[in-house]
Amino acid sequence: MSSVLFGTDGVRGVPGTPPLDAVTIACLGAALAEELGGAPRIACGRDTRDSGAWVERWFATGVRARGGLPVGIGVVPTPGVAVITARHGFDAGVAVSASHNRHPDNGIKILLASGAKASVDLERRLEARVASTRAGGKAPADPGLPLDTADLLEAYVDHLLGIVEGADVAGPPIAIDCAHGATSGVASRVLERLGVPVVELHASPDGRNINENSGSTHPERLRAAVLEQRCRLGFAFDGDGDRVILVDGRGRIVDGDGVLFVAARHLHRAGRLAAGGVVATVMSNFGLETALGKYGIALHRCPVGDAQVRAEMERRGVCLGGEQSGHVIFSDLLPTGDGLGTALSVLRIVAETGCELADLMSDLRILPQALLNVRVARKPNLEEVPAIGEAIRSAEASLAGAGRVLVRYSGTEPVLRVMIEGRERGVVQSLAEGVAACARRELA
Numbered sequence: 001m002s003s004v005l006f007g008t009d010g011v012r013g014v015p016g017t018p019p020l021d022a023v024t025i026a027c028l029g030a031a032l033a034e035e036l037g038g039a040p041r042i043a044c045g046r047d048t049r050d051s052g053a054w055v056e057r058w059f060a061t062g063v064r065a066r067g068g069l070p071v072g073i074g075v076v077p078t079p080g081v082a083v084i085t086a087r088h089g090f091d092a093g094v095a096v097s098a099s100h101n102r103h104p105d106n107g108i109k110i111l112l113a114s115g116a117k118a119s120v121d122l123e124r125r126l127e128a129r130v131a132s133t134r135a136g137g138k139a140p141a142d143p144g145l146p147l148d149t150a151d152l153l154e155a156y157v158d159h160l161l162g163i164v165e166g167a168d169v170a171g172p173p174i175a176i177d178c179a180h181g182a183t184s185g186v187a188s189r190v191l192e193r194l195g196v197p198v199v200e201l202h203a204s205p206d207g208r209n210i211n212e213n214s215g216s217t218h219p220e221r222l223r224a225a226v227l228e229q230r231c232r233l234g235f236a237f238d239g240d241g242d243r244v245i246l247v248d249g250r251g252r253i254v255d256g257d258g259v260l261f262v263a264a265r266h267l268h269r270a271g272r273l274a275a276g277g278v279v280a281t282v283m284s285n286f287g288l289e290t291a292l293g294k295y296g297i298a299l300h301r302c303p304v305g306d307a308q309v310r311a312e313m314e315r316r317g318v319c320l321g322g323e324q325s326g327h328v329i330f331s332d333l334l335p336t337g338d339g340l341g342t343a344l345s346v347l348r349i350v351a352e353t354g355c356e357l358a359d360l361m362s363d364l365r366i367l368p369q370a371l372l373n374v375r376v377a378r379k380p381n382l383e384e385v386p387a388i389g390e391a392i393r394s395a396e397a398s399l400a401g402a403g404r405v406l407v408r409y410s411g412t413e414p415v416l417r418v419m420i421e422g423r424e425r426g427v428v429q430s431l432a433e434g435v436a437a438c439a440r441r442e443l444a
Contacts, residue, residue: 003131006123008305008411010109012098015051020106022058024130026140029062029070031129032110035122036091040068043085044147045076046096047182047240050207051106055096059108060147065140070094072147077182077241079338080156082115087155089113097182097240100217100325101413103208109240116335117307153186160190163333163344167351170195172232174347175247177222178203179215181239187340199229211238216245216326216339219253227251233350233357235343236326242306243326244339246346248357256280256326257288259342261364262357263330264297264320266349272319272332273297279312279321281305282406286421287366294363305411306337367403368425370432374416376443379409391438395420395431403428407435416443 005011005019005028013020033040042063046052052075060070073084078095085093093111101107110118110126118126133139174196178184184203191198201221202214211217216238226234226247234247246254260278267273277298280288289299302312306327313321313331322328327337330345350357382388388407395405403422410417418436422428 003127005127005130008307009099010095010107012101012105012107012412014104015055015106020055020108022142023134023139025055025058025108026062026065026142027130027133028108028126029059030066030133030140031062031126032092032094033063033066033068034129035125036068038067040091041089042068042070043073043081043088043090043093043152044070044096045073045078045081045084045093047077048075048180048184048205048207048210049098049103049106049239051104052096055106055108056094056147058142059094059096061142062140064143064145070147072149073152074149075182076153076156077186077338077340078109079242079334079336079341080153080182080186082111082334082336082338083156083159084152085111085113086115087159088152095240099240099242099412100211100215100238102211107412111336114335116310119311120307157186157190159334160340160344161193163341164194164348164351167348169347169351173197173199173229175199175201175222175225175229175231175234176203177201177215177219177234177236179211179237179239180205180209181211181215181237181241183237183241183340186241187235187237190340190344199225199231201225215239216243219245219247223247223251223253233347235339237339238326241339242337243323243328244343245326246343246357248361250358252358252361254357254361256322256324256328257285257366258361258364259326259328259346260284260320260322261288261291262346262349262360263328264292265295265360266353267320268295268297274319275317277316277318279309279316279318281309281323283324283419285324285366285369286404287364291364304408310335367421367423368428369419369421370429372418372432372436373410374418374436374439374443376409376414376416376439378443379414379416380443382407385442387438387442388435391435395435398427398431405431405435407439
């Protein structure tokens with residue numbers, strides 16, 4: 001088994017098979033407890049997948065084997081685990097989730113005592129400890145003990161209500177799509193306490209339907225609901241609630257780039273945009289960079305992954321960063337992405353400005369962008385696949401400097417992502433399909 005466990009957002013896989021087999025999960029729990037030292041208290045939350053309790057139990061086994069105390073906090077959005085970890089004095093937190101992936105995938109995300117995601121350096125140290133434990137034949141055995149449990153969700157609800165404290169956000173209904181995931185019940189509860197009527201979609205988890213044609217990766221039904229029910233806004237969350245895609249009142253889908261633009265401009269005008277810039281990944285549209293530049297706001301790019309975004313934010317001293325996928329960090333609120341927190345932050349901006357989201361977005365001109373996902377059987381270095389390299393160079397030549405080509409592997413799925421931007425939609429789509437077709441042939 002490979003010693004590399006962590007991708008761009010935690011450990012991902014199919015439960016029962018590496019890297020989510022019982023022994024590796026237990027070794028990872030032991031590694032975290034060892035890294036923390038003493039007798040660490042670790043908050044363990046999960047999304048709605050039917051394998052969540054199994055993964056959690058094996059992780060807890062490893063924590064206990066090294067003298068730690070795992071505390072189960074039930075089904076809680078990943079940012080909720082972050083809030084609970086920080087507010088209740090836990091030494092670390094763990095979110096058992098595969099985020100936007102569908103069943104049967106699951107995963108493990110490590111959170112620090114501050115609520116921030118584990119750094120890449122910490123992940124490498126944990127991987128080394130897991131490898132050492134397995135090599136020494138010291139893997140923890142399953143004692144079959146249940147977790148100590150605590151109902152601490154109200155801490156997250158209070159945190160969310162605090163985001164809009166003092167703002168009058170009541171008004172027309174808001175549609176929400178919970179992806180049958182961890183925001184089911186929580187999102188509607190918060191909005192209703194704020195006096196906002198709710199149109200709720202995909203909030204009936206059965207353990208297997210998480211992210212199934214729903215949520216942030218499939219906002220089409222949410223868009224239809226916004227238009228049919230004449231909603232002010234729509235919020236589509238992913239399975240663990242750390243990202244959100246919005247729909248404005250006119251039915252326009254607003255991704256993370258749109259959120260960054262609206263939030264950055266609002267904070268800039270209020271004199272609260274630290275260091276005068278924001279962080280986005282290489283996937284963000286060039287139109288965002290251009291639009292922000294008109295307001296004197298710098299856009300700093302980094303590799304894909306929320307850990308990379310957070311690290312670059314800290315390096316630059318900025319308070320806002322995120323990904324096109326809807327994972328946005330408002331570090332003044334929480335040091336990790338929070339779908340519900342982001343949604344409420346946008347709702348507050350709408351209330352404070354008296355402008356609807358569609359109007360706040362009017363100065364953002366997005367370049368046509370084609371993004372294709374190619375399932376692959378292997379992930380060789382692309383520089384070692386001549387045909388793909390030639391396809392990429394050919395696409396770049398066709399754009400003649402008036403666009404971008406970005407081809408990269410997903411850090412969480414067996415997928416190659418092909419992204420091409422340019423001035424004409426038909427051209428970029430055709431070029432992207434050409435590169436994707438080559439990749440399918442070469443990486444099958």
